[in-house]
Amino acid sequence: MDVFYSDKQKTFIPPNPDIPDRVEAIKDYLERAGGYKFHNIKSATKKDLLLVHTDAYIEIIESCKEKELYWLTPDTPVVEAVYELAKIAAGGAIRAAEKEGFALIRPPGHHAGSDYGMGFCYFNNIAIAVRKMQEKGVKKAFIIDIDAHHGNGTQDIFFNDKNVFYFSIQQDPTTVFPGIPAKNNDHVINMNSSAGAEDNDFMAAFENVKKYALKFKPELIAVSAGFDTWHNDNMTDIKIKDMNTYRKIGEIISGLGKELDAKTFVVLEGGYCINVLGALTWNFLQGLKS
Numbered sequence: 001m002d003v004f005y006s007d008k009q010k011t012f013i014p015p016n017p018d019i020p021d022r023v024e025a026i027k028d029y030l031e032r033a034g035g036y037k038f039h040n041i042k043s044a045t046k047k048d049l050l051l052v053h054t055d056a057y058i059e060i061i062e063s064c065k066e067k068e069l070y071w072l073t074p075d076t077p078v079v080e081a082v083y084e085l086a087k088i089a090a091g092g093a094i095r096a097a098e099k100e101g102f103a104l105i106r107p108p109g110h111h112a113g114s115d116y117g118m119g120f121c122y123f124n125n126i127a128i129a130v131r132k133m134q135e136k137g138v139k140k141a142f143i144i145d146i147d148a149h150h151g152n153g154t155q156d157i158f159f160n161d162k163n164v165f166y167f168s169i170q171q172d173p174t175t176v177f178p179g180i181p182a183k184n185n186d187h188v189i190n191m192n193s194s195a196g197a198e199d200n201d202f203m204a205a206f207e208n209v210k211k212y213a214l215k216f217k218p219e220l221i222a223v224s225a226g227f228d229t230w231h232n233d234n235m236t237d238i239k240i241k242d243m244n245t246y247r248k249i250g251e252i253i254s255g256l257g258k259e260l261d262a263k264t265f266v267v268l269e270g271g272y273c274i275n276v277l278g279a280l281t282w283n284f285l286q287g288l289k290s
């Protein structure tokens with residue numbers, strides 16, 4: 001599997017849990033495990049960003065200069081380095097979409113909407129990649145978001161685009177960040193798990209992805225992969241305790257890809273339990289490769 005990574009991400013150390021060690025831990029694990037080919041990332045262009053974000057919003061991030069700290073929200077600072085790194089992250093998502101690979105990137109993206117950033121997210125990496133693939137001729141895309149937080153930004157971006165299905169499973173977002181209720185329609189489906197939900201509850205809800213994907217018949221499956229559902233990850237109250245659960249999630253997505261003959265790619269979102277993050281990601285990717 002092709003993995004898209006940039007060591008430039010090490011230069012961005014924000015005062016929040018999205019630290020460089022997250023990506024480094026995953027990279028080290030995948031390298032040791034073998035079977036993953038690493039590629040450097042070509043940044044997204046401003047034109048790519050404009051597929052999703054407004055000019056005015058991009059301008060806010062682009063115009064920030066060092067030492068002039070600007071806060072989008074109290075957990076999401078903008079410094080000079082952010083613009084270049086967020087373009088690298090978005091570029092990684094685009095390359096992963098093109099190569100059916102894994103974008104091992106930060107900052108994450110799924111909380112960012114067309115004209116806002118929050119929750120450590122600046123540009124919506126997966127949305128930019130999906131829009132780019134639409135530009136290249138993909139008619140129908142299906143986004144699966146397994147991060148423990150709701151991808152409110154991704155939901156908002158595609159809420160009125162019937163050619164993109166957003167299926168998201170998460171802790172009920174009114175009980176954890178971002179604190180905004182999720183919205184559903186005929187192509188936006190949110191499965192909310194209660195705080196404290198463990199493997200079986202989470203998987204029972206996740207199984208619903210099959211019926212929606214098979215009915216929608218996408219040509220492309222885009223996965224927002226977050227690993228903050230792990231029980232020792234203190235960012236949320238979802239309590240997955242068996243690493244095999246991530247493998248099973250990967251296997252279900254792989255099965256859908258085969259049945260639908262859909263291309264599949266993965267973009268990293270959250271996951272903050274550094275000592276196991278590599279193993280969780282590897283288990284998921286192994287399931288996806290099966």
Ligand SMILES: [Zn+2]
Binds near residue numbers: 147148149226228
């Ligand atoms: Zn998350």
